[in-house]
Amino acid sequence: MGEFELIRRCFMQAAQGPGVVTGIGDDCAVLQVPDGQQLVVSIDTLVEGVHFLPGTAPEQVAWRLLGAAVSDLAAAAATPAWLTLALTLPQADPVWLEPFAAALATRARELGISLVGGDTTRGPCLTLSAQVHGWVPAGQALLRSGARAGDRILVSGTLGDSRGGLETLLQPTPSNRNVDWLQQRFYRPEPRVELARQLRPWLQAGLDISDGLLADLQHVLDASAAGAVVERDQVPCSAALLNSYPQQAQEWALSGGEDFELCLAVAPADVAACMAVAERLGVALTDIGRFCAEPGLTVVTADGCPVDGLARGYDHFKEST
Amino acid sequence: MGEFELIRRCFMQAAQGPGVVTGIGDDCAVLQVPDGQQLVVSIDTLVEGVHFLPGTAPEQVAWRLLGAAVSDLAAAAATPAWLTLALTLPQADPVWLEPFAAALATRARELGISLVGGDTTRGPCLTLSAQVHGWVPAGQALLRSGARAGDRILVSGTLGDSRGGLETLLQPTPSNRNVDWLQQRFYRPEPRVELARQLRPWLQAGLDISDGLLADLQHVLDASAAGAVVERDQVPCSAALLNSYPQQAQEWALSGGEDFELCLAVAPADVAACMAVAERLGVALTDIGRFCAEPGLTVVTADGCPVDGLARGYDHFKEST
Numbered sequence: 001m002g003e004f005e006l007i008r009r010c011f012m013q014a015a016q017g018p019g020v021v022t023g024i025g026d027d028c029a030v031l032q033v034p035d036g037q038q039l040v041v042s043i044d045t046l047v048e049g050v051h052f053l054p055g056t057a058p059e060q061v062a063w064r065l066l067g068a069a070v071s072d073l074a075a076a077a078a079t080p081a082w083l084t085l086a087l088t089l090p091q092a093d094p095v096w097l098e099p100f101a102a103a104l105a106t107r108a109r110e111l112g113i114s115l116v117g118g119d120t121t122r123g124p125c126l127t128l129s130a131q132v133h134g135w136v137p138a139g140q141a142l143l144r145s146g147a148r149a150g151d152r153i154l155v156s157g158t159l160g161d162s163r164g165g166l167e168t169l170l171q172p173t174p175s176n177r178n179v180d181w182l183q184q185r186f187y188r189p190e191p192r193v194e195l196a197r198q199l200r201p202w203l204q205a206g207l208d209i210s211d212g213l214l215a216d217l218q219h220v221l222d223a224s225a226a227g228a229v230v231e232r233d234q235v236p237c238s239a240a241l242l243n244s245y246p247q248q249a250q251e252w253a254l255s256g257g258e259d260f261e262l263c264l265a266v267a268p269a270d271v272a273a274c275m276a277v278a279e280r281l282g283v284a285l286t287d288i289g290r291f292c293a294e295p296g297l298t299v300v301t302a303d304g305c306p307v308d309g310l311a312r313g314y315d316h317f318k319e320s321t
Numbered sequence: 322m323g324e325f326e327l328i329r330r331c332f333m334q335a336a337q338g339p340g341v342v343t344g345i346g347d348d349c350a351v352l353q354v355p356d357g358q359q360l361v362v363s364i365d366t367l368v369e370g371v372h373f374l375p376g377t378a379p380e381q382v383a384w385r386l387l388g389a390a391v392s393d394l395a396a397a398a399a400t401p402a403w404l405t406l407a408l409t410l411p412q413a414d415p416v417w418l419e420p421f422a423a424a425l426a427t428r429a430r431e432l433g434i435s436l437v438g439g440d441t442t443r444g445p446c447l448t449l450s451a452q453v454h455g456w457v458p459a460g461q462a463l464l465r466s467g468a469r470a471g472d473r474i475l476v477s478g479t480l481g482d483s484r485g486g487l488e489t490l491l492q493p494t495p496s497n498r499n500v501d502w503l504q505q506r507f508y509r510p511e512p513r514v515e516l517a518r519q520l521r522p523w524l525q526a527g528l529d530i531s532d533g534l535l536a537d538l539q540h541v542l543d544a545s546a547a548g549a550v551v552e553r554d555q556v557p558c559s560a561a562l563l564n565s566y567p568q569q570a571q572e573w574a575l576s577g578g579e580d581f582e583l584c585l586a587v588a589p590a591d592v593a594a595c596m597a598v599a600e601r602l603g604v605a606l607t608d609i610g611r612f613c614a615e616p617g618l619t620v621v622t623a624d625g626c627p628v629d630g631l632a633r634g635y636d637h638f639k640e641s642t
């Protein structure tokens with residue numbers, strides 16, 4: 001089976017959806033952005049052995065790829081629409097490709113995104129780049145800039161779970177309910193698309209937490225020319241993480257990375273409205289501190305003392321190679 | 322220098338252009354498709370050692386990446402607008418990254434496309450995925466479907482030069498004017514954007530030639546449910562290719578691949594109008610045969626005899642690995 005037939009067979013099933021004029025199979029996909037909406041795009045790469053462990057099941061690769069990519073649309077408060085996939089793999093192996101494509105199609109449907117094009121090539125290392133496309137009413141995309149002194153810092157869900165899930169894979173422990181749940185948080189991130197869309201009217205700035213809370217919050221500070229104070233003990237940790245890794249939970253919640261939760265700037269007067277939306281959607285939303293005029297990012301204890309020596313998140317190129 | 326600083330420093334220079342509301346530096350790019358236009362997108366991957374030789378100069382990688390990617394927009398008769406880049410490389414080496422980014426910015430400007438986002442990650446093998454975005458008046462994208470029995474087959478430029486250029490690299494020969502020109506055709510493909518846009522009113526179907534004329538023409542036949550007869554001696558070869566590789570020129574013109582010229586279906590009555598446009602733009606346009614109702618792709622000699630045993634183009638996964 002040649003390249004063309006392989007791609008056709010595995011990926012055609014996911015090719016239809018709103019706004020798709022011409023999907024997979026031509027030189028380009030032809031797409032219709034609705035009137036009054038702006039296009040929002042982001043591209044993300046996963047490399048085997050760098051972003052996921054060698055031998056990870058194809059379904060888990062598909063979940064993680066889509067979860068991370070669609071989370072960038074949530075970070076812009078956009079509505080997911082279309083996906084393209086650049087897939088590089090050592091060989092065209094149906095034993096890997098078929099379950100990958102099936103999981104991608106299922107998860108894409110759940111996330112409301114349609115595969116409209118791609119490129120499959122041979123290369124020595126399994127590498128996947130997903131570009132996601134969405135739309136947002138003109139002028140209303142959520143950006144990193146716009147946080148103002150006095151705004152509260154809200155985060156969705158619980159933080160550090162993905163790092164905990166990774167730890168259970170690096171240092172395997174007997175399977176139990178906590179371990180299974182943490183691994184699911186690692187493998188199958190749940191982008192906060194609906195939360196971001198419904199909160200959009202009240203959001204001053206925000207992003208999704210992919211490098212770790214402190215590193216990503218610093219991006220908001222840089223873009224907004226603001227400072228921030230985070231109350232360490234308010235940063236939400238799951239019971240599963242606290243039970244499994246009581247010593248590390250707090251550090252991982254601050255710096256673990258790949259949580260794919262939202263970090264948002266909201267005026268104090270709007271916090272209650274945001275909390276009500278989150279409650280209706282069944283997503284935790286926690287006030288963890290405030291933006292301020294003084295530059296810098298400070299983490300404080302419950303009694304207001306600054307905490308020093310915190311790791312500031314993940315940078316691929318600072319790793320030893 | 323960390324990942325973020327590296328990306329900012331190398332790629333920020335290319336971040337502005339028409340329709341760019343928010344470019345590089347946020348979670349997503351925010352983009353405005355003009356009223357009445359449809360969005361057209363395509364993603365393409367280059368892998369070192371598969372699509373280009375190890376050690377290829379970073380400038381040449383940038384030219385080739387952009388030429389191949391923008392050619393897909395020409396294949397849809399679209400206007401180039403925006404580019405995103407997923408770059409995976411073994412190390413964040415400024416000696417490679419800076420000339421790559423500079424050449425990318427220059428070539429992007431020449432091609433009328435703006436870099437609006439990307440993802441740079443570490444991985445064992447240099448891998449580049451470029452997604453291009455353009456627009457086309459609603460309903461007017463050039464597709465592979467739509468060729469009708471009786472339509473003429475037109476191709477732009479000359480074919481096989483890129484394959485000839487590759488040969489000069491695989492089996493080095495002394496540099497001369499022909500060799501330099503063939504290598505330029507390999508390294509620096511010239512997407513036929515303006516030709517496709519100006520011919521658009523007369524085009525029934527078409528694509529760009531990336532896998533080889535015969536393989537790509539077969540894609541048009543599949544999508545259009547038509548057959549075709551190609552007159553072998555009409556397929557345009559450059560003097561440089563004929564002089565350097567007289568034995569192989571014809572085969573490479575039919576099957577060599579990566580020409581990034583256009584192959585178009587045009588009604589006989591419209592051929593003269595198309596030729597006039599091409600002449601005004603200074604691009605060769607050659608009538609090489611016709612579409613027909615009988616299925617199948619036949620290559621014939623000047624006296625009408627079918628030619629057998631032709632290679633049908635390049636398939637990454639059929640190569641020995």
